Amino acid sequence: MNTLKILLRNLVRGPSTVPFPFAPAWTPERMRGRIEFKLSSCTGCRACEQVCAPGAIRFDKTPEGLRFMMWHNTCVFCGLCEFYCPTDAIRNGNDWHMAHAVGEKYGMAIRETIPYVACTACGMKALASAPNPAGVKPPFTPEEIEQQRNLCPACRKKALAERGVQP
Amino acid sequence: MSNFTIPVGPLHVALEEPMYFRIDVQGETVEHVNITAGHVHRGVEYLITKRNVFQNVVLTERICSLCSNSHPQAYSMAIEQIAGIKVPPRAEYLRAIADEIKRVASHLFNVGILAHLVGFESMFMHVMEVRERMQDIKETIFGNRMDIGANTIGGVRYDIDPASIGYLREQLDALLPDVEEIIKIYNTDASILRRTKGIGVLSYDEAIDCGVIGPVARAAGVNYDVRVKAPYAAYDRLEVPVHTLKDGDVWSRAMIRLMEARTAIDLIRQCLDTLPGGPTVATEERPAIPPGEAIAKCEAPRGELIYYVRMTDSPKPERVKWRVPSFPNWDALGIMLKKAKVSDIAIIVNSIDPCISCTER
Numbered sequence: 001m002n003t004l005k006i007l008l009r010n011l012v013r014g015p016s017t018v019p020f021p022f023a024p025a026w027t028p029e030r031m032r033g034r035i036e037f038k039l040s041s042c043t044g045c046r047a048c049e050q051v052c053a054p055g056a057i058r059f060d061k062t063p064e065g066l067r068f069m070m071w072h073n074t075c076v077f078c079g080l081c082e083f084y085c086p087t088d089a090i091r092n093g094n095d096w097h098m099a100h101a102v103g104e105k106y107g108m109a110i111r112e113t114i115p116y117v118a119c120t121a122c123g124m125k126a127l128a129s130a131p132n133p134a135g136v137k138p139p140f141t142p143e144e145i146e147q148q149r150n151l152c153p154a155c156r157k158k159a160l161a162e163r164g165v166q167p
Numbered sequence: 168m169s170n171f172t173i174p175v176g177p178l179h180v181a182l183e184e185p186m187y188f189r190i191d192v193q194g195e196t197v198e199h200v201n202i203t204a205g206h207v208h209r210g211v212e213y214l215i216t217k218r219n220v221f222q223n224v225v226l227t228e229r230i231c232s233l234c235s236n237s238h239p240q241a242y243s244m245a246i247e248q249i250a251g252i253k254v255p256p257r258a259e260y261l262r263a264i265a266d267e268i269k270r271v272a273s274h275l276f277n278v279g280i281l282a283h284l285v286g287f288e289s290m291f292m293h294v295m296e297v298r299e300r301m302q303d304i305k306e307t308i309f310g311n312r313m314d315i316g317a318n319t320i321g322g323v324r325y326d327i328d329p330a331s332i333g334y335l336r337e338q339l340d341a342l343l344p345d346v347e348e349i350i351k352i353y354n355t356d357a358s359i360l361r362r363t364k365g366i367g368v369l370s371y372d373e374a375i376d377c378g379v380i381g382p383v384a385r386a387a388g389v390n391y392d393v394r395v396k397a398p399y400a401a402y403d404r405l406e407v408p409v410h411t412l413k414d415g416d417v418w419s420r421a422m423i424r425l426m427e428a429r430t431a432i433d434l435i436r437q438c439l440d441t442l443p444g445g446p447t448v449a450t451e452e453r454p455a456i457p458p459g460e461a462i463a464k465c466e467a468p469r470g471e472l473i474y475y476v477r478m479t480d481s482p483k484p485e486r487v488k489w490r491v492p493s494f495p496n497w498d499a500l501g502i503m504l505k506k507a508k509v510s511d512i513a514i515i516v517n518s519i520d521p522c523i524s525c526t527e528r
């Protein structure tokens with residue numbers, strides 16, 4: 001009897017499935033999907049590479065700089081890189097439309113390079129990575145981030161000390 | 168009547184997980200059961216020693232999908248013990264919420280499969296549809312339907328704001344009447360009762376002998392629940408009723424799971440009512456883990472899950488060993504299947520809610 005009631009109710013309510021792919025499927029905001037990477041925020045700390053369990057993230061030193069490489073097909077969408085990234089440079093977006101033809105598989109990656117620049121203070125070759133915001137109070141302004149980006153590690157420290165932060 | 172030896176499995180005994188039984192039958196009555204394991208051994212205990220402490224939070228989560236919150240939770244608790252990390256109170260509550268959300272989904276799944284094995288397909292569909300609400304909660308609050316990624320060393324990786332608390336409450340309010348209704352049906356429906364009452368009985372003494380745990384033990388009257396006996400996360404501050412039944416049959420095990428699902432909804436509400444403020448992790452950065460060893464346990468949906476972790480100077484654990492609830496429970500299948508009818512084998516196997524991928528790892 002109870003079951004019949006449920007059956008009738010479900011009949012009246014109509015289907016509870018989504019007609020995907022003929023209509024869009026509901027996707028929550030927080031759904032962990034395709035990795036998004038923002039080069040300009042990356043500090044090159046490589047925390048994401050170290051915590052990534054399947055090894056989807058790799059950094060290589062190239063003549064041009066520090067190359068970031070991330071393979072979408074190796075990622076397990078765990079969100080650990082996002083959690084440990086100090087600047088939100090890497091995060092899981094909520095895009096899950098990742099089916100692709102086999103021929104496109106080598107394109108399913110992010111390849112970007114943090115370039116070397118000459119330090120604007122001392123001229124030494126240095127990586128133009130974003131500064132690490134951890135423990136910096138008050139937080140960096142966008143101008144300060146750009147200024148820090150073009151300094152070598154030693155000159156960054158000096159600039160931070162002048163700003164009143166002991167790193 | 169003649170004797171036969173029939174193979175059951177390794178594919179599709181109850182769930183689509185490989186488990187192989189060689190069953191000697193007399194007519195259609197089971198005389199002897201031989202269980203062969205190892206079809207889904209993936210070498211996770213080895214893999215875990217090849218990855219660092221933080222990567223292993225993710226690896227342990229992928230040992231099994233239905234207890235996928237309990238593994239990283241017990242693992243993180245062991246590491247926190249070694250490193251002497253104190254988990255902030257808010258994180259403890261959030262851990263309990265994650266645990267209970269997973270419990271509701273896991274229990275409803277098992278009870279749904281029971282209806283499927285009984286041949287009551289419309290009930291199976293209905294239970295799975297009710298469970299879908301939990302899946303939506305997981306996807307909305309955590310970002311994934313199974314591997315919710317709630318835990319990390321020193322706390323949790325997610326937080327809930329007033330909007331998501333509102334959403335969670337709303338969903339729980341809608342879920343509770345559905346669960347109550349399912350409980351009523353499993354209590355009264357003739358086709359379910361006929362196939363589950365007095366089937367696959369494990370008495371109290373046998374339950375103690377086999378050392379079974381979780382809903383299987385509680386259905387046989389063993390009052391044991393890690394959340395009460397050795398509280399972790401926020402469970403020492405919550406009121407956790409332990410459900411037990413006397414009969415130890417398939418029906419009792421299903422009822423225990425349903426009652427625990429209802430209790431879990433109440434526990435989540437308790438957590439939301441008393442959720443303290445403050446940080447959700449002990450440290451923002453990755454903490455240093457000194458050498459040492461520790462044991463931690465938690466109540467997974469299938470029962471007590473124990474983790475042993477040993478760290479040396481390396482960032483990778485030297486040894487991680489876990490005892491999963493399905494291991495002792497599966498041993499009791501020999502007793503439950505004795506004198507059972509061939510047609511009840513799948514129902515009995517499903518009633519211990521076996522997790523082969525945890526057990527064989």
Ligand code: SF4
Nearest residue numbers: 052075076078079081
């Ligand atoms: S989400 Fe997980 S698996 Fe994917 S890149 Fe980040 S750390 Fe690696």
Ligand code: SF4
Nearest residue numbers: 042043045046048085
């Ligand atoms: S800043 Fe973020 S993305 Fe860049 S290396 Fe560090 S963790 Fe990875």
